[in-house]
Amino acid sequence: MITSLLLGFFGCLCGMLGMQCTKVAEGNSVLKGKIATAGGALFILGGICPGIALSWYAFNITKEFFDPLYPGTKYEIGPALYLGWSGALLDVVGGALLCCSYKTQVSSAKNKYSYRAPGLNTVSSAKAGPQAALPRYDSNNSICKYGKNAYV
Template sequence: MGNMVTEIVAFLLTISGWVLISSTLPTDYWKVSSVDGTVITTATFWSNLWKTCVTDSTGVSNCKDFPSMLALDAYIQVCRGLMISAVCLGFFGAILALVGMKCTKIGGSESTKAKITCLSGLNFILCGICSLTTCSLYAQRITSEFFDPLFMAQKFELGAALFIGWAGSALCIVGGVVFCFSMTEGFSMRDYSNNGARSFISTQNKKSSGSPHKGAADQGCPARQFGRNAYV
């Protein structure tokens, strides 16, 4: 019962983290910068993995998609690949978790379901690592440009999408570790009990199937031992 509750808690953590990670892809504010002036000229510049936009004080936004994938900066291409990989890993991890959890009726035997759940936990851990790497790489680029005195272009600050991605990564990693830890503990206890039973049975068999001479001696048969002066 306790193991089942642990699986349910881990499942809720990982699914919540995966939803947060997936929501960062269409989120607008990966990096944001404001140009303050009068009420009319105030504008907000923001950008994500797909486009860059500017919003004026009236709420009207003008966006420009990145023209070519091959002409993008290397870090944006890496971030795109890692985020898409994180979403895919989380999706397959959720399917494996539904199949392998003890509270479901599919997945086969108990040992098979345990292996599937461990694989699901590893998927969620990789999902969190991919998302964590993406957000950290993007944030490192923003901070390096912001604090670089020689960088003369417009400087940006960290957007809300990065904090959402970090939170989702933490939930996925924690939930995946809980999945793997619970299943590993179950495997170790099961193997210990099985090994103990096997060793006990083998010991009993060895005792019962000893050498015939030793058995005869145990049953009271006299041993053929003669002294030096037996026939004198």
């Protein structure tokens, strides 16, 4: 269980560093994908470790419960074991999803388009005030010809 905690901690670190929103290896998306995949692998290993420990404990409880010659206290399988198995399963599934994100990050890096927003004339709009950047409606529609006090 301690190994699972350590693997989960290092999996969190690698997973955070491999996210697209971090500044670590910002220009190299392949390296970010590999870091995220390493975090996913650590999560999978971190989920397998408690799964093994919980299953081993449940086996021992079941073996001692059905042994009529066992002299000690007999325990039953409780809800904590089921919660532990559920947590281990979620850890493995989360690690697998993080590992699958590597292919998505590499393919999205190849399909990037260079787009630049059209620039505004900042000198004239700064002098004229904030309303100068708004579009003006010069239309022949009858809606635009009414003044402020022409409404009923």
